[in-house]
Amino acid sequence: MNPQATREEYLYFSLPEKLIFYVLALMSLFYMGRQVYDRVKLWQTGRPTGPIREGTQYWMPTKAGVLKWWSKVLPMILLQKKVRSSRPTSGAPMHLMMFYGFGALFIATTLLGINTYSPYKFHKGAYYLIYETTFDSLGLLLLFGLVWAIVRRLRTKAPISQDKWDMGVLWLLLGITLNGYLLEAARIAADPHAWDTWSWVGYAIAQPLGHFGVLTYKVAWWFHVALVLGFFCIIPKLRIKHILLAIFSAAGSPDTPMGKLRTITMTEVEETELIGVKHAKDYSRWHLMSLDACMECGRCTEVCPAWNVGKVLNPKKIVQDLIGAMETGAEVVASLTQEALMQCTTCNACVEACPVLIRHVDIIVDARRNIVSEGGLSGSAALVLRQTASTGNAWGATGNREDWMKDLSIPLARDGVSFEYLFWVGCAGATDPGSVKTTKAVADLLQKAGVSFACLGNEESCTGDPARRLGEEFLFQEKAMENASVFERYKVKKIVTACPHCFNSLKNEYSDFNVSIDVFHHTQLLQQLVSKGSLLAATPEKGSVVMHDPCYLGRVNDEQEAPRALVEGMIDPQFSGIKTRCCGAGGGRMWMEEAPNERPANARIEQLLATGAKTIALGCPFCKIMLDAGVKQVAGDDEIRLLDLAEMLQEAN
Ligand code: SF4
Ligand code: SF4
Structure with a gap:
C-alpha cells in the first residue's frame, strides 16, 4: 500500500470559488434549519410529557436513558428490524440497500469533512486506500437500491405513496449518486495517480470516457454541489425526512407494552377540560413528532383487517390526515372521520408493522375518547x-x-x-x-x-x-x-x-x-x-388442525409458543404468530353489525381453510364467535370444527 496515497481537497479551486461554495452551503443549511425549527415548534404544541424525559424534551435521552435509547435505535433503525420482517422479497431488500448505502456515504462524507476542517489529517496511506475501496463499493448499494425503488414505484400495486415529489427525490438521489461517481472519475482523469485503482468504480468509469479536463472536473463538482445543497433544502418538506426522524421516533417511543392504553386522570381532565383528543395538539409531543417520521410505505394499510375488506379505515391515511390537522389546527375527528375511527378493531397489526413505531391505536382510541365524551356514539x-x-x-x-x-x-x-x-x-x-x-x-x-x-x-x-x-x-x-x-x-x-x-x-x-x-x-x-406431565398434549392427525393466533395473544402479548405446545403438529395459515390477521372483534367491533363482505372474520376464514385443515384451533372467545359466523357464511361446511385449544386438550385427557 502506497504511503503517499491521498487526494487533495478543493483540487484546482481558487479562494473566491471556495468562498462562493461556503456562502451557498450556509444559505442552504440555514434554509433547512429554519424549516426544522418551524416543525419542532409545531411538535412543541403537544402535551409536554415524553416517554424518555418528562418535560419539554422528547427525543434526547437522559444520561441514565442512553442505554434504553440505544436498545431501541439499534434494532429498529440500525438493524432495520421491522423493515426486514415485512415485504421480505420486495420492499425490504430495496430499503436495506438504500439505507446502508446512504448511511455509508454519509459516514464517508463526515470522515472527509473531519479530515478537511480539523487539524488531524488522516486521509492518507493505507487508511485512504481502504476508505476509497470500501465506500466506492458501498455506494453501489445505494445506486442499485434507488434503481430498484424507481422501477418498483413505476410498477407497484402496493399501497405506497404515488406522490410525484417522492419519485422526484428518488431521481434526485440517483442523480447525486451517479454524479458522485462521475465526479470521482473526472478527478482521476484530471489528476491521475498510481493508487487510483483503489477507487475502483470511479477508475473504471474514467477509462472508457478518455481524458477529462480540469473544466469538466469543475463542472461535475459544481453540479454535485447544486444537487446536494438542493437536497438539503427540500429534506424537511418531503418524506425523505424519515431518515432522521425515524431515529428520534424509535428513541422516544413509549416503553409501555403494545396492549396498554394511556390512563387519563381526573386531574388531567379538570386541567384540560377535555377527555381524549380534540385537536392534534392534545396528543403528546412524541406522538406528533412520530407522525412526521411516516415514510408512507403503506405497511400499516396492507395489514389492516378493516382496509382489507373494503372499509374506509386506512391507517396510513389516518397518519397523513392527522399531519394535516396538526398543520391546520382542524379538529381531529373532522379530519380523520368518525366512520374510519370507529372501524378500528385495535388489533395493533399496523403498530406491529410500522417501521418508525407510530402508535396508530393510541391515536385512534384517544380520538374515540373525545367522540364518546361529547356524546357522539350511538347504535x-x-x-x-x-x-x-x-x-x-x-x-x-x-x-x-x-x-x-x-x-x-x-x-x-x-x-x-x-x-x-x-x-x-x-x-x-x-x-x-x-x-x-x-x-x-x-x-x-x-x-x-x-x-x-x-x-x-x-x-x-x-x-x-x-x-x-x-x-x-x-x-x-x-x-x-x-x-x-x-x-x-x-x-x-x-x-x-x-x-x-x-x-x-x-x-x-x-x-x-x-x-x-x-x-x-x-x-x-x-x-x-403438559410439560410437567400433569396433562397430555393432543396429537391429531398431521395437517388436520390449523392454528389461528388471537391478536391479543399472538401479537399484542407476543405469545405464540404456548398454544403450539398443547396440540402437536398444527399447521400455520398465511399470516400467523405476531403477523396474525384479526377476526374483527376487538375494539368493541364484536357488537357492531357488518355486511358479510365487510367482515374481517370471513376473510380470515378463507385464509385458514386454504390450508386444507378441517379443524381450526383457537385461543379466544371473541375469535370463536366471529369465526363461527364466518364459517357459516363463507364455507357452509358442517365438517369444519372450531375448537378452543382447551377443548382439544380436553379430548386428549
Ligand atoms: S404509518 Fe408507519 S407503516 Fe404506515 S405508512 Fe407510515 S411509516 Fe409506513
Ligand atoms: S389497529 Fe388494526 S384495525 Fe385498527 S387501524 Fe390498525 S390494523 Fe387497522
Whole structure:
C-alpha cells in the first residue's frame, strides 16, 4: 500500500470559488434549519410529557436513558428490524440497500469533512486506500437500491405513496449518486495517480470516457454541489425526512407494552377540560413528532383487517390526515372521520408493522375518547357501553355468571376456599354458549391436573376492555377499580383466563389501579401442566388442525409458543404468530353489525381453510364467535370444527 496515497481537497479551486461554495452551503443549511425549527415548534404544541424525559424534551435521552435509547435505535433503525420482517422479497431488500448505502456515504462524507476542517489529517496511506475501496463499493448499494425503488414505484400495486415529489427525490438521489461517481472519475482523469485503482468504480468509469479536463472536473463538482445543497433544502418538506426522524421516533417511543392504553386522570381532565383528543395538539409531543417520521410505505394499510375488506379505515391515511390537522389546527375527528375511527378493531397489526413505531391505536382510541365524551356514539356501540355500565357484562346479561357451573363442582372464592389461581371467566366465557364450552374445558383440565383454583362467579364483572377501546375511559376505570377491590378482598396472587382481551387488560393495564398479580392466558398455564406431565398434549392427525393466533395473544402479548405446545403438529395459515390477521372483534367491533363482505372474520376464514385443515384451533372467545359466523357464511361446511385449544386438550385427557 502506497504511503503517499491521498487526494487533495478543493483540487484546482481558487479562494473566491471556495468562498462562493461556503456562502451557498450556509444559505442552504440555514434554509433547512429554519424549516426544522418551524416543525419542532409545531411538535412543541403537544402535551409536554415524553416517554424518555418528562418535560419539554422528547427525543434526547437522559444520561441514565442512553442505554434504553440505544436498545431501541439499534434494532429498529440500525438493524432495520421491522423493515426486514415485512415485504421480505420486495420492499425490504430495496430499503436495506438504500439505507446502508446512504448511511455509508454519509459516514464517508463526515470522515472527509473531519479530515478537511480539523487539524488531524488522516486521509492518507493505507487508511485512504481502504476508505476509497470500501465506500466506492458501498455506494453501489445505494445506486442499485434507488434503481430498484424507481422501477418498483413505476410498477407497484402496493399501497405506497404515488406522490410525484417522492419519485422526484428518488431521481434526485440517483442523480447525486451517479454524479458522485462521475465526479470521482473526472478527478482521476484530471489528476491521475498510481493508487487510483483503489477507487475502483470511479477508475473504471474514467477509462472508457478518455481524458477529462480540469473544466469538466469543475463542472461535475459544481453540479454535485447544486444537487446536494438542493437536497438539503427540500429534506424537511418531503418524506425523505424519515431518515432522521425515524431515529428520534424509535428513541422516544413509549416503553409501555403494545396492549396498554394511556390512563387519563381526573386531574388531567379538570386541567384540560377535555377527555381524549380534540385537536392534534392534545396528543403528546412524541406522538406528533412520530407522525412526521411516516415514510408512507403503506405497511400499516396492507395489514389492516378493516382496509382489507373494503372499509374506509386506512391507517396510513389516518397518519397523513392527522399531519394535516396538526398543520391546520382542524379538529381531529373532522379530519380523520368518525366512520374510519370507529372501524378500528385495535388489533395493533399496523403498530406491529410500522417501521418508525407510530402508535396508530393510541391515536385512534384517544380520538374515540373525545367522540364518546361529547356524546357522539350511538347504535350498538353505545348499547355495549350502557350494558357494561348497568350489568357489568358487555352482553347485558345479568346474574348468570354461575349458570355454566350448574352440575359441576366449581370452587367459589366467596365460600372461603383457599386457591392458587383465580380462574377469570370473562363476559363471553360466562355468557356465549360456544365460549362456555371453553370455560368448562379449562375448569375440567385444571381439576384433572390438580390445580388449586377458584372462580368469582357473580362477583366477577367485565374487565372494561371493550369500553376502554371503544373510548369510554372512565367506565373502564370504574370496572378496573371495582375488580381490583375484589382481588384485594380475596388476596388474589395469580389469575388464569381463557380470554386474551381480559388477559391483556389484567396483565398490562390493571397495574395503574394498584393491581400486582401474575396473569396467565389459559394456554400458558396448560403448557406448564403438559410439560410437567400433569396433562397430555393432543396429537391429531398431521395437517388436520390449523392454528389461528388471537391478536391479543399472538401479537399484542407476543405469545405464540404456548398454544403450539398443547396440540402437536398444527399447521400455520398465511399470516400467523405476531403477523396474525384479526377476526374483527376487538375494539368493541364484536357488537357492531357488518355486511358479510365487510367482515374481517370471513376473510380470515378463507385464509385458514386454504390450508386444507378441517379443524381450526383457537385461543379466544371473541375469535370463536366471529369465526363461527364466518364459517357459516363463507364455507357452509358442517365438517369444519372450531375448537378452543382447551377443548382439544380436553379430548386428549
Ligand atoms: S404509518 Fe408507519 S407503516 Fe404506515 S405508512 Fe407510515 S411509516 Fe409506513
Ligand atoms: S389497529 Fe388494526 S384495525 Fe385498527 S387501524 Fe390498525 S390494523 Fe387497522
